[in-house]
Amino acid sequence: MGRMLDALVKLQNVERQLAEVRSRLRRQNAAVAVQQHRVDECKATLVALQEQVLIKQKNAGAVELELKSRDAEVAKFRTALNTAKTNKEYAAFLTQINTIKADNAKVEDQVLKAMQDVDLVRTQAEQVKSSIAEAEKKLADVQANSAEEVKRLESIMAELTGRRNEAAKDVPADILSIFDRMASAREGDAMALVEVQGKKPPFEYVCGGCYMSLNAEHANALRTRDELRFCDCCGRILYLDFNAKP
Ligand SMILES: [Zn+2]
CATH class of the missing domain: 1.10.287.1490 (Helix Hairpins)
Structure with missing residues (x-):
């Protein structure tokens, strides 16, 4: 990450x-x-x-x-x-x-x-x-x-x-203000893990916050880019667990 x-x-x-x-x-x-x-x-x-x-x-x-x-x-x-x-x-x-x-x-x-x-x-x-x-x-x-x-x-x-x-301190100010806004609206729950489903490609991706399926594009982008991406359904900030399967 x-x-x-x-x-x-x-x-x-x-x-x-x-x-x-x-x-x-x-x-x-x-x-x-x-x-x-x-x-x-x-x-x-x-x-x-x-x-x-x-x-x-x-x-x-x-x-x-x-x-x-x-x-x-x-x-x-x-x-x-x-x-x-x-x-x-x-x-x-x-x-x-x-x-x-x-x-x-x-x-x-x-x-x-x-x-x-x-x-x-x-x-x-x-x-x-x-x-x-x-x-x-x-x-x-x-x-x-x-x-x-x-x-x-x-x-x-x-x-x-x-x-x-x-x-x-480790978060840039503009990103921190987005995070704070979401955290206060969701009782501290601003982020969601992208959950990967399936044993082999093509994998399915699900938002760990609202459990709606996610476009693979989110997961692909997060693998290579350190950027803010939001769940299309609940709006939480998405992140990947790099220790989990692909
Ligand atoms: Zn969601």
């Missing part, structure tokens, strides 16, 4: 490792974000449940108040019974009392139901609180592990960046 393509392949090698490290760094950040999202979701659920507790408490309070005012009314009519002047008046008060008491049974059920509602939502809120505690603990673990891994990956990245800059 010519000097320029040789230098590019070395650069490509470092570039691929850099892309892998970058993607691992992204995964680390994503893992923390996912866990943070779980914590946030649980907290939002808790706020909604706490609001519901307040609403249901208010509702229970209103029904209780209604019951109290009905009890007060019964008491009022009971007092009136003692002051009834006629049998007819007495009977009328008694009817009032019985009517209110009959309805009170229903209102008492409503009070009970309203209080059960409050308890139910309160229990749900307590469960969500323990989910939050669990999720926060997991988040702390993920953050701690991630911080360690990020530190490790960043030091690998620094080392690879040094090697990359070193390898880039």
Whole structure:
């Protein structure tokens, strides 16, 4: 292989490792974000449940108040019974009392139901609180592990960046800018090996990047010339492995 393509392949090698490290760094950040999202979701659920507790408490309070005012009314009519002047008046008060008491049974059920509602939502809120505690603990673990891994990956990245800059020195500036453009568009995957198929001529040639067949002209040119040639299908920079068969 010519000097320029040789230098590019070395650069490509470092570039691929850099892309892998970058993607691992992204995964680390994503893992923390996912866990943070779980914590946030649980907290939002808790706020909604706490609001519901307040609403249901208010509702229970209103029904209780209604019951109290009905009890007060019964008491009022009971007092009136003692002051009834006629049998007819007495009977009328008694009817009032019985009517209110009959309805009170229903209102008492409503009070009970309203209080059960409050308890139910309160229990749900307590469960969500323990989910939050669990999720926060997991988040702390993920953050701690991630911080360690990020530190490790960043030091690998620094080392690879040094090697990359070193390898880039051997590549002419105009070619380097083409390579960089392709590498950044393809996550470090700017080049493809020309794969040779068949045991004897005429050989078939395939792009090692996209696996589409290549015109033999590319392989023939690369055997003798140190130049940039691109896959007609995926556009990767092609190179030959001179240690492999023809
Ligand atoms: Zn290709």
